[in-house]
Structures are given as C-alpha cells and as structure tokens.
Amino acid sequence: MKLISQPDHIAGDAAAPALQLANDADVRGLSLQGVTRIDLNFPKFTDGRAFSQALLLRRRLGFQGEIRATGDVLVDQLVQMQRSGFDSAVLRADQDPSVAQRQFDRYKDFYQGDVVTGAPHFAREAG
DSSP states (O other): OEEEOHHHHHHOOTTSOOEEEOTTOOGGGOOOTTOOEEEEEESSTTOOHHHHHHHIIIIISOOOSEEEEEESOOGGGHHHHHHHTOOEEEOOTTOOHHHHHHHHHHOOOOSSOOSSSOSOHHHHHHO
C-alpha cells in the first residue's frame, strides 16, 4: 500500500482528478466510466463504512483504478484497508509512516481470503 503525505494529497494531480465520495454514498449506482481514482473518506477512525465501499467497488463493480483512504486514517487500520481493496492512504498528521511499514511487515499472510487474495489459505496451499 502506498502512503501519501497530506501535502502531496492536497496538491493532487490536476491531470487525473479523483472522484471523492462521502462514507454514506451508495457506490452501487455510480458510473465509473473514465474514473481512475476514488477517494473514500473516514470522517472518524471508528466509522468503517468506507471499508464496505472499497469492497463493493472491487468485488461487485470490478473497479481496477486506485482507491485511496482519506480522513482520520490511523496506522492500525492500514492492513485491513489493503485487504479491503485500498491501494493508498493519506495518514492522519500525527501518524508515523515507519510504524505503518512495520504493520505490513508483521502481517504478511492470512488464513481468510480477501479482495487482494480471494482464495483462503487452505485453497492456495492445495493448488
């Protein structure tokens, strides 16, 4: 997962603007034609609706572009964000990116399937 600084996110990429969605938006009715990046917002770290939005975008709608987590994003959430379909995240200002990398190094494989690796561990081992 790519971590993006807040200044870099704010500066943005004018050539490829992102579709910014509130965490209560219904993604199932979106037209994704020409969309290359979607920013999903976490208004509070305790509000996980953007996890569901990312999962729907990847699994049901087949979105292949970048999904970026914005808002109140904590290091503790990053591994689950990646498993839910997020490609990048803008950490809250008080979060340390080096701690984030340690989280990814600590949790490298999972028994359950997810958006990144659909098959559960036992099915991957059997094949």
